[in-house]
Amino acid sequence: DAKTTQPNSMESNEEEPVHLPCNHSTISGTDYIHWYRQLPSQGPEYVIHGLTSNVNNRMASLAIAEDRKSSTLILHRATLRDAAVYCCIAGGTSYGKLTFGQGTILTVHP
Amino acid sequence: EAGVAQSPRYKIIEKRQSVAFWCNPISGHATLYWYQQILGQGPKLLIQFQNNGVVDDSQLPKDRFSAERLKGVDSTLKIQPAKLEDSAVYLCASSLALTSNQPQHFGDGTRLSIL
Numbered sequence: 001d002a003k004t005t006q007p008n009s010m011e012s013n014e015e016e017p018v019h020l021p022c023n024h025s026t027i028s029g030t031d032y033i034h035w036y037r038q039l040p041s042q043g044p045e046y047v048i049h050g051l052t053s054n055v056n057n058r059m060a061s062l063a064i065a066e067d068r069k070s071s072t073l074i075l076h077r078a079t080l081r082d083a084a085v086y087c088c089i090a091g092g093t094s095y096g097k098l099t100f101g102q103g104t105i106l107t108v109h110p
Numbered sequence: 111e112a113g114v115a116q117s118p119r120y121k122i123i124e125k126r127q128s129v130a131f132w133c134n135p136i137s138g139h140a141t142l143y144w145y146q147q148i149l150g151q152g153p154k155l156l157i158q159f160q161n162n163g164v165v166d167d168s169q170l171p172k173d174r175f176s177a178e179r180l181k182g183v184d185s186t187l188k189i190q191p192a193k194l195e196d197s198a199v200y201l202c203a204s205s206l207a208l209t210s211n212q213p214q215h216f217g218d219g220t221r222l223s224i225l
Contacts, residue, residue, distance in 0.1 A: 025146070041218070042113075043216030043218050043219050044201070044203075046215065049211065051211070096207075096209055097155055098155070099117050101152050103152065
């Protein structure tokens with residue numbers, strides 16, 4: 001998997017959009033970009049993934065830079081339940097294997 | 111659909127004892143993963159199964175850890191004998207297929223404390 005760089009922490013206010021950045025400058029052409037989040041005392045939860053095009057689902061949007069060296073996870077309206085550690089992973093080519101980093105701790109203020 | 115089920119939720123043992131964890135993946139998911147998550151770190155893959163065969167166990171400490179998925183559904187992970195550094199959350203995940211674009215679905219894990 002390619003090395004990823006994320007801010008250690010970010011803060012947001014409830015009902016505001018949140019943009020979580022991730023740098024993956026050594027990503028290969030076949031690596032997918034995956035986002036997972038982990039709430040306290042729970043296992044990681046799949047959020048979204050993409051290869052080249054921007055992706056949307058019911059949870060979030062994923063904006064991928066044209067050169068694929070960075071991406072941004074967008075939560076359109078943060079809620080208190082979105083407070084979690086968000087982990088960006090660039091890889092999975094090897095039999096779907098994912099290498100988790102420490103991610104970004106997102107704090108949402110009421 | 112029902113999620114990935116793991117048991118027990120918590121386990122406390124003394125060092126040098128043995129312990130086993132059980133995982134029931136989402137129905138129809140061919141690929142099963144065991145991860146170890148030490149406090150303050152991201153999950154680390156220990157072993158990956160495709161049906162009942164091992165795909166990757168390069169990170170599994172084979173002198174003390176073992177895992178099996180005999181009928182290609184449920185799986186067990188065993189530690190024997192346990193060491194203090196094995197204190198962690200053990201997570202099981204499953205996915206539909208062995209490809210890089212399939213999301214992994216995680217259980218809530220077993221928290222293991224070694225005294």
